[in-house]
Amino acid sequence: MPITRDEVLKIADLARLRFSEEELDGFTAQFQDILDYIERLRQVDVEGVEPTIHVSLPADGAPLMFREDEPRESLPVEEALGNAPDAAAGHFRVPKVL
Amino acid sequence: MPRTLPPVIFVFPRCYRVMDIRDAHAIQGFVNSREISAREVAELSLARIAEADPGLGAFLACDSRRVLERAEAVDRAVRERPLPLAGVPVAVKDNISTRGICTTCGSRMLESYIPPYNATVVERLEAAGAVVVGKVNCDEFAMGSSTENSAFQVTRNPYDLDRVPGGSSGGSAVAVAAGMAALALGSETGGSVRQPASFCNVVGLKPTYGRISRYGLAAFASSIDCIGPLGNSPRDIALLLGQIAGRDPMDATSAPAPVPDYAAELDRPLGRLRLGVPKEYFGQGLDPEVKAAVEAGIRNAGRLGCDVVEVSLPHTPFAIADYCIIASAEASSNLARYDGVKYGFRVEAPEDLMDMYQHTRTLGFGPEVRRRIMIGTYVLSSGCYDAYYVRAMKVRTLIRRDFERAFGRVDALLGPVSPTAAFRIGEKAEDPLAMYHSDIYTVTAGLAGIPAVSIPCGFTGGGLPIGMQIMTNLFQEGLLLRLAQAYTREFPVVSPPLRV
Numbered sequence: 001m002p003i004t005r006d007e008v009l010k011i012a013d014l015a016r017l018r019f020s021e022e023e024l025d026g027f028t029a030q031f032q033d034i035l036d037y038i039e040r041l042r043q044v045d046v047e048g049v050e051p052t053i054h055v056s057l058p059a060d061g062a063p064l065m066f067r068e069d070e071p072r073e074s075l076p077v078e079e080a081l082g083n084a085p086d087a088a089a090g091h092f093r094v095p096k097v098l
Numbered sequence: 099m100p101r102t103l104p105p106v107i108f109v110f111p112r113c114y115r116v117m118d119i120r121d122a123h124a125i126q127g128f129v130n131s132r133e134i135s136a137r138e139v140a141e142l143s144l145a146r147i148a149e150a151d152p153g154l155g156a157f158l159a160c161d162s163r164r165v166l167e168r169a170e171a172v173d174r175a176v177r178e179r180p181l182p183l184a185g186v187p188v189a190v191k192d193n194i195s196t197r198g199i200c201t202t203c204g205s206r207m208l209e210s211y212i213p214p215y216n217a218t219v220v221e222r223l224e225a226a227g228a229v230v231v232g233k234v235n236c237d238e239f240a241m242g243s244s245t246e247n248s249a250f251q252v253t254r255n256p257y258d259l260d261r262v263p264g265g266s267s268g269g270s271a272v273a274v275a276a277g278m279a280a281l282a283l284g285s286e287t288g289g290s291v292r293q294p295a296s297f298c299n300v301v302g303l304k305p306t307y308g309r310i311s312r313y314g315l316a317a318f319a320s321s322i323d324c325i326g327p328l329g330n331s332p333r334d335i336a337l338l339l340g341q342i343a344g345r346d347p348m349d350a351t352s353a354p355a356p357v358p359d360y361a362a363e364l365d366r367p368l369g370r371l372r373l374g375v376p377k378e379y380f381g382q383g384l385d386p387e388v389k390a391a392v393e394a395g396i397r398n399a400g401r402l403g404c405d406v407v408e409v410s411l412p413h414t415p416f417a418i419a420d421y422c423i424i425a426s427a428e429a430s431s432n433l434a435r436y437d438g439v440k441y442g443f444r445v446e447a448p449e450d451l452m453d454m455y456q457h458t459r460t461l462g463f464g465p466e467v468r469r470r471i472m473i474g475t476y477v478l479s480s481g482c483y484d485a486y487y488v489r490a491m492k493v494r495t496l497i498r499r500d501f502e503r504a505f506g507r508v509d510a511l512l513g514p515v516s517p518t519a520a521f522r523i524g525e526k527a528e529d530p531l532a533m534y535h536s537d538i539y540t541v542t543a544g545l546a547g548i549p550a551v552s553i554p555c556g557f558t559g560g561g562l563p564i565g566m567q568i569m570t571n572l573f574q575e576g577l578l579l580r581l582a583q584a585y586t587r588e589f590p591v592v593s594p595p596l597r598v
Contacts, residue, residue: 037422038477044496050492052492056547084440096451
């Protein structure tokens with residue numbers, strides 16, 4: 001399936017990425033090569049096959065882990081904010097939204 | 099240790115014993131019996147890093163003061179009781195969280211990120227007496243097969259400095275191959291432990307999905323990702339695995355299956371195993387020298403008293419495409435968290451919130467990571483979801499069934515790890531599909547969740563290591579390592595000297 005520059009820009013927008021004009025042609029060609037390659041899955045007969053979403057299959061057949069939803073000790077606010085590029089008054093700070 | 103280990107054997111005048119810094123089993127014995135202190139071992143490790151790493155580029159962080167303090171704490175602890183990994187120097191891949199120590203994932207995005215918590219594996223390593231000697235280089239967010247996608251430095255193969263060490267856990271493989279650490283932790287999605295292990299003449303294990311907690315491992319493809327150990331013998335891998343495996347309340351996908359005594363598993367008799375050789379792993383694209391070495395390895399395995407039969411894994415030709423879709427889809431979702439808000443890089447003076455997101459991610463991520471986010475976003479977008487992503491999950495079921503059928507007939511599968519030995523730095527850097535294809539024999543075990551190991555099985559005429567892969571059914575790490583141990587004991591590989 002051929003992919004256009006506009007489609008690449010639309011996907012980039014969804015992914016919150018940008019491509020400069022200079023990059024765009026090269027990237028589109030590379031992206032096309034990869035899409036052409038993954039097209040080969042169309043050759044496989046998957047009629048009636050269940051999808052594998054996850055392989056988390058404990059050997060003893062036990063269910064996945066659940067726990068009670070109880071409050072536990074968590075990171076202190078200062079530590080949680082410690083790596084933030086910008087923080088103030090116990091919050092993450094971002095550029096003006098409104 | 100069976101193999102010739104020329105450059106890094108240390109003789110201790112004080113006790114007239116020889117200790118190989120690459121032998122974790124021996125190190126813990128010496129430290130527990132207090133013939134050698136953990137501090138002395140740490141000093142040796144640090145000295146080797148200082149000597150060899152400038153030429154290799156494996157370490158991103160190594161704080162000697164901190165390492166020595168930690169080793170001294172181990173020396174105090176072993177006065178009270180023995181510890182299974184007492185004093186063993188371990189290198190940790192830089193996508194595994196270490197409290198207070200920068201964890202970059204090989205990305206500009208996390209260049210100055212200092213985690214406020216330890217990964218469960220790091221907690222367990224330290225509880226067992228191991229000494230983390232540093233953080234080691236990897237492809238950005240573990241995406242790559244050569245460690246060239248690191249934002250920070252090139253890591254070189256210790257057997258040929260012009261070649262890659264493999265990846266994405268290239269720094270981990272180099273650290274143990276060059277004797278800078280006795281053991282290392284890497285991580286695997288498509289082959290990122292086994293392939294660098296094969297390129298660097300060490301042992302690398304990808305365990306069963308969920309066998310080791312992923313808490314604190316930066317998420318790439320959550321349904322496939324595993325942490326895996328690298329070392330110089332299957333015995334050392336067993337020693338480490340036994341300490342870090344097992345259920346963890348912090349990772350809901352960690353398996354509740356009990357953890358066997360892997361060291362004891364190694365000592366059990368091998369018995370008459372049935373070994374399968376997947377015919378699809380010997381087709382076009384396999385380098386003749388690698389093929390010859392692996393075929394010789396399979397004949398050797400037969401001499402251990404095992405029966406060797408041919409089997410078929412018919413969906414192997416679709417595995418790379420399948421992996422590409424699933425791993426990219428999960429990556430695009432997982433990497434959405436790097437938005438310049440909570441931690442990591444943020445672009446300066448953005449115009450508005452959207453501008454901040456877009457610029458931060460465009461400048462913070464390298465080309466391969468951006469490529470995979472784009473592929474993943476595309477295959478998950480409306481109109482493509484069923485055609486690509488759902489279909490890929492169905493093909494994944496067929497790949498799993500291939501293995502289920504094979505393990506109905508045989509106990510283990512043998513084959514190559516990678517189609518070639520280590521390639522030249524830069525050789526595949528501009529060709530993403532060629533790079534993806536170097537994972538052709540390893541992505542299948544990742545998709546199926548089964549354990550697999552790479553063990554040394556020979557060298558090319560040009561002196562490059564060749565690995566052989568063994569795969570077993572889910573949770574059969576004991577059998578896997580027992581076979582690997584029997585093989586490496588009976589058929590040791592004579593190594594050329596390291597270049598550093």
